Amino acid sequence: MQTQKIDFAAVQQAFLAAGFDLVGVTDCSPLTGARLARWLARGYAADMEWIGRSFRSRVDPRRLLPGCRSIVVAAAAYEPGRPPTDSSPGKYAVIASYALGPDYHRILRRRCREAVTQLQRTSGQPQKFRIAVDSGPVLEQEIAVRVGLGVIGRNSLLLTPSFGSYVLLAEVLMDTWVKTPEQKPPSRHICLDCRKCVQACPTHALTEEGLVDSRRCISYLTIEHRGPIPEPLRPLLGTHVFGCDICQEVCPANRVRSAPRAPFLPGSPAESRYPSFQELLRMSPEEFKEKFRGTPVARTGYQRFMRNVCVAAGNSGDRSLKPLLESLLSRRGDDPLIREHAEWALEILG
Numbered sequence: 001m002q003t004q005k006i007d008f009a010a011v012q013q014a015f016l017a018a019g020f021d022l023v024g025v026t027d028c029s030p031l032t033g034a035r036l037a038r039w040l041a042r043g044y045a046a047d048m049e050w051i052g053r054s055f056r057s058r059v060d061p062r063r064l065l066p067g068c069r070s071i072v073v074a075a076a077a078y079e080p081g082r083p084p085t086d087s088s089p090g091k092y093a094v095i096a097s098y099a100l101g102p103d104y105h106r107i108l109r110r111r112c113r114e115a116v117t118q119l120q121r122t123s124g125q126p127q128k129f130r131i132a133v134d135s136g137p138v139l140e141q142e143i144a145v146r147v148g149l150g151v152i153g154r155n156s157l158l159l160t161p162s163f164g165s166y167v168l169l170a171e172v173l174m175d176t177w178v179k180t181p182e183q184k185p186p187s188r189h190i191c192l193d194c195r196k197c198v199q200a201c202p203t204h205a206l207t208e209e210g211l212v213d214s215r216r217c218i219s220y221l222t223i224e225h226r227g228p229i230p231e232p233l234r235p236l237l238g239t240h241v242f243g244c245d246i247c248q249e250v251c252p253a254n255r256v257r258s259a260p261r262a263p264f265l266p267g268s269p270a271e272s273r274y275p276s277f278q279e280l281l282r283m284s285p286e287e288f289k290e291k292f293r294g295t296p297v298a299r300t301g302y303q304r305f306m307r308n309v310c311v312a313a314g315n316s317g318d319r320s321l322k323p324l325l326e327s328l329l330s331r332r333g334d335d336p337l338i339r340e341h342a343e344w345a346l347e348i349l350g
């Protein structure tokens, strides 16, 4: 069958109906990749060597889907979590907002599939397509900038006019031409002289030019990093046990936001965002699986998550956690990663 053009309005309608908040389309011409190359050359990818390995596909989407003609990029907004009203910072472990509910990779992938099915039903297009959410070798943010969804802030995140940086991105590469609307002028850059994110980052992971040195980023250290957390950085992690939202929390672009069309995170996430150290330190591998099943947290696995919990417990300054750390040591002391971090926490707590 001959591949025909479809209207942007049809694409937009299908993706909005599937639950996305923002939609844009671009052709498949190569991206610059200049920042990515600089980021890789400086070692900022840490151990995520898969990013460098897929450099050519990231820069040239046609390598991912031969015959690719258009890329749809869709953003799903989410609500940042709110701390429990009775919280004092040292008592609770912090989980990044995006990880409070079901894993967005699955949800956004399902929404993309629904939108594609709808397009196929109404126009017979696309015939070939490929969905990417986060882990696909796609430069998601650069594509989002290209279609005019927003600008990249100094915190290295896409800042959208309606939802700030609290959006997650997904793409569909298609063999179909989409009649794209006239390109919007680039959004006004809001960072200007602001440095709030750079100054607030506890580990100094953000560079002036808005690149993230993953080797220092709490998000990387608590989610992606496999071995022991470098000792000099441990005290700077605060009570974060999975991800970090600090450079979003301080950003003025996030002060006024519209509500997401189809929220997928729990409505009142206070308890799940700030589980108590008492609960986490007592957790067995089975309880971990049960508590975090289907959420992004499950991806780190018990061992690495408990490594994070130990560091955060040490940083909490709460000496009443010492018996729980000792009990964790007697139950799980044969695991070198957990042992090292539990011992560190006990030492810090005196």
Ligand code: B12
Pocket (backbone or CB within 6 Å): 032, 033, 034, 035, 036, 037, 039, 040, 048, 051, 096, 097, 098, 133, 134, 135, 136, 137, 138, 139, 140, 141, 142, 145, 146, 152, 155, 156, 157, 158, 159, 165, 166, 167, 168, 169, 170, 210, 211, 212, 214, 217, 219, 220, 224, 242, 243, 244, 245, 247
């Ligand atoms: C690797 C990765 C990480 C790494 C490195 C982060 C980084 N910024 O490089 C780590 C593990 C640290 C990480 C952390 C987080 N991540 Co992350 N991560 C990615 C991933 C897989 C690749 C990013 C990448 O290519 N980095 C390489 C460097 C070079 O990219 P960069 O500095 O951002 O620059 C690129 C663009 O921003 C763009 N660009 C930048 N400035 C400018 C300026 C202009 C004018 C133009 C045209 C383009 C442009 O060009 C560059 C590429 O050449 C993407 C998904 C994807 N496939 O793209 C998600 C992604 C960036 N992460 C995401 C999220 C939500 C997070 C966290 C908030 C999670 C959390 N709460 O803990 C943190 C935030 C940390 C931060 N401040 O960036 C979202 C961001 C959504 C948004 N609003 O932008 C993404 C897009 C995933 C998704 N599908 O939604 N992440």
Ligand code: SF4
Pocket (backbone or CB within 6 Å): 153, 154, 155, 156, 190, 191, 192, 194, 195, 196, 197, 198, 247, 250, 251, 252, 253
């Ligand atoms: S905190 Fe300020 S400098 Fe950082 S991204 Fe937001 S507006 Fe830009």
Ligand code: SF4
Pocket (backbone or CB within 6 Å): 200, 201, 202, 203, 204, 205, 206, 212, 216, 217, 218, 219, 243, 244, 245, 246, 247, 248
């Ligand atoms: S996610 Fe946290 S550690 Fe990483 S750059 Fe932002 S503030 Fe810094």
